[in-house]
Amino acid sequence: xxxxxxxxxxxxxxxxxxxxxxxxxxxxxxxxxxxxxxxxxxxxxxxxxxxxxxxxxxxxxxxxxxxxxxxxxxxxxxxxxxxxxxxxxxxxxxxxxxxxxxxxxxxxxxxxxxxxxxxxxxxxxxxxxxxxxxxxxxxxxxxxxxxxxxx
Amino acid sequence: xxxxxxxxxxxxxxxxxxxxxxxxxxxxxxxxxxxxxxxxxxxxxxxxxxxxxxxxxxxxxxxxxxxxxxxxxxxxxxxxxxxxxxxxxxxxxxxxxxxxxxxxxxxxxxxxxxxxxxxxxxxxxxxxxxxxxxxxxxxxxxxxxxxxxxxxxxxxxxxxxxxxxxxxxxxxxxxxxxxxxxxxxxxxxxxxxxxxxxxxxxxxxxxxxxxxxxxxxxxxxxxxxxxxxxxxxxxxxxxxxxxxxxxxxxxxxxxxxx
Numbered sequence: 001x002x003x004x005x006x007x008x009x010x011x012x013x014x015x016x017x018x019x020x021x022x023x024x025x026x027x028x029x030x031x032x033x034x035x036x037x038x039x040x041x042x043x044x045x046x047x048x049x050x051x052x053x054x055x056x057x058x059x060x061x062x063x064x065x066x067x068x069x070x071x072x073x074x075x076x077x078x079x080x081x082x083x084x085x086x087x088x089x090x091x092x093x094x095x096x097x098x099x100x101x102x103x104x105x106x107x108x109x110x111x112x113x114x115x116x117x118x119x120x121x122x123x124x125x126x127x128x129x130x131x132x133x134x135x136x137x138x139x140x141x142x143x144x145x146x147x148x149x150x151x
Numbered sequence: 152x153x154x155x156x157x158x159x160x161x162x163x164x165x166x167x168x169x170x171x172x173x174x175x176x177x178x179x180x181x182x183x184x185x186x187x188x189x190x191x192x193x194x195x196x197x198x199x200x201x202x203x204x205x206x207x208x209x210x211x212x213x214x215x216x217x218x219x220x221x222x223x224x225x226x227x228x229x230x231x232x233x234x235x236x237x238x239x240x241x242x243x244x245x246x247x248x249x250x251x252x253x254x255x256x257x258x259x260x261x262x263x264x265x266x267x268x269x270x271x272x273x274x275x276x277x278x279x280x281x282x283x284x285x286x287x288x289x290x291x292x293x294x295x296x297x298x299x300x301x302x303x304x305x306x307x308x309x310x311x312x313x314x315x316x317x318x319x320x321x322x323x324x325x326x327x328x329x330x331x332x333x334x335x336x337x338x339x340x341x342x343x344x345x346x347x348x349x350x351x352x353x354x355x356x357x358x359x360x361x362x363x364x365x366x367x368x369x370x371x372x373x374x375x376x377x378x379x380x381x382x383x384x385x386x387x388x389x390x391x392x393x394x395x396x397x398x399x400x401x402x403x404x405x406x407x408x409x
Contacts, residue, residue, distance in 0.1 A: 023170065030174050034181035051241040052369040056356040060271045075174065079167045086163040117355065119369060 011144045015085035018095065018137045022078035025130035029074055032067035032123050053121035058112050066109070070127055073102050077134055096138040103135035206366040208232075208352060215348035216283075216341035219263040220291045222253055227261040228388045229363060229381050234265045234349045236357040237279060237298040238272035238306050245358045245372055246299040252377050260381065264295065266342045267349040267357055274311045276342065281315040283338035284329050285322065293322040 036054065053059065059066055077098055084092035106128035113120050233249060235242040253262055266282070268275035278298050285294035297318040298305070305314045319329040332338050349359075360367040362380050371380065 026170070026174055027177065030178045031181055034178045037182055052356045055236075055239055055241055055269065055271075057269065057271075058355070063271065063273075065271075071174065071178075075171065078170060079163075082163045082166055 011141065012085060014137050014141050014144060015081050015092070018081035018099075018134055019078050019085065021130050021133050021137070022074050022081055025127055025134075026071055026074035026078060028123055028127050028130065029067050029070035032127075033065055033071055036065040036067055050121040050123065052119040053113055053117055053124060056117050058109075058117065073098065074130070077102065092141070095134075096141070099131070099134040099138040102131035106131040206352070208361055208364040212351045213344070213348045215263075215265050216344040219265065220282075220286055220295075221264075222262040222292070223256070223260045224258040225261050227259055229256070229259070229384045230261040230263065230361075231377075231381075232263040232265060232361045234267040234345070234352075234354050234357060234359045236267055236269045236272055236275045237282065237295075238275035238302065239269065239357045240302070242358045243299045243302045245360075246296075248372065248374055248377070251374050252381070255378070256381065259385075264291075265345040265348060267346060267354060267359070268342070269357060272306075274306060274308075277311055277315065277333075278305075279342045279345075280333055280338045281319070281329075283341045284332035285319060285324055286341075287332045287338060288324050288328065290322050290324055294318060294324075297322060 032054070036059070061069065077095060080091040080095035080098065084095055109124060110128055113124065231249075231252070233245070235245070249262070253260070266279035268279045282291055282294045282298060285291055301318070305311060308314050315333075316326050316330065319326050352359075356369075358372065360372060360377075362377070363384050367377065367380060371377065
């Protein structure tokens with residue numbers, strides 16, 4: 001028999017929001033991974049530089065597309081947020097660490113797009129936005145006590 | 152709501168498995184959808200200018216393979232130099248665009264193709280060597296066309312060499328000589344020379360195109376964008392010729408007045 005979890009309304013919704021944002025990031029990364037392996041150009045009407053970014057030498061690490069690493073990271077973030085929602089505190093601690101790492105890496109990728117490649121990929125920017133939102137949730141959750149019964 | 156001993160429906164592990172399966176299925180569906188779309192994926196990059204400032208080719212850059220794989224007149228006023236990768240989807244999209252430009256301007260331009268196989272593409276170096284080997288029998292452009300037109304077919308192939316040999320046969324090459332040339336160093340060295348030039352120019356994506364030594368923004372790699380730049384180069388040349396012609400004429404007129 002499992003012990004019911006006491007959790008504040010705010011904390012629970014942060015975890016649900018994190019799971020949904022991670023799902024969005026996962027979809028975006030899966031899309032880019034599929035396009036990488038099919039070598040099909042992605043539609044890029046907003047920023048106009050997707051192919052320049054996605055065919056650059058920064059698009060892969062050790063022959064594996066960054067988008068695939070992104071998909072794995074978002075899947076992990078989703079799983080951890082969901083497990084945390086179901087009461088696993090250790091998962092939320094791991095989620096926070098992962099979210100900060102992802103946001104930091106996204107920051108570096110934005111720097112590469114802006115300063116090295118000189119073009120932006122809208123799908124990469126969406127992924128960066130997702131990871132920054134996850135990091136904000138992770139940071140915000142520090143101020144929402146797990147045992148806050150205020151709601 | 153005061154008591155948060157809520158019971159949540161479903162099992163987290165089950166949800167995680169469902170999401171994993173759904174994400175994998177989505178990826179597979181997108182991959183197959185893209186692959187089946189074939190050339191319908193061709194698009195002209197939107198004329199949106201977010202590009203970095205145009206880079207120029209320094210005079211001391213390595214020359215690349217000599218003589219280059221070229222089209223048109225080497226003495227033409229406008230030189231277009233493309234760095235491309237046979238396995239790159241965007242390069243396959245640029246292929247008909249550049250063909251249209253070649254047809255449009257003919258010998259009024261000098262077009263140079265340089266191989267820059269990206270490390271992420273497992274067959275692009277072999278493809279580049281294959282094109283050079285075909286070039287050794289005078290059929291570089293025929294192999295170039297085969298590789299770009301059939302990119303969808305060969306890029307997923309697990310055994311690429313027989314496919315290359317099939318293309319060689321299709322374009323009328325001596326296949327035995329083609330195989331021999333692919334194995335020898337001359338064709339590889341030409342590819343390596345092009346790569347050295349690309350690296351010296353800090354090229355990090357394909358296709359990268361230079362017109363008269365100035366890098367074209369990726370967003371201008373479409374017929375209208377390239378045509379505007381080429382026509383601009385012709386206009387510059389015409390203006391410079393007319394000013395050179397006008398100056399002596401003006402001098403003569405001034406002398407005549409004296």
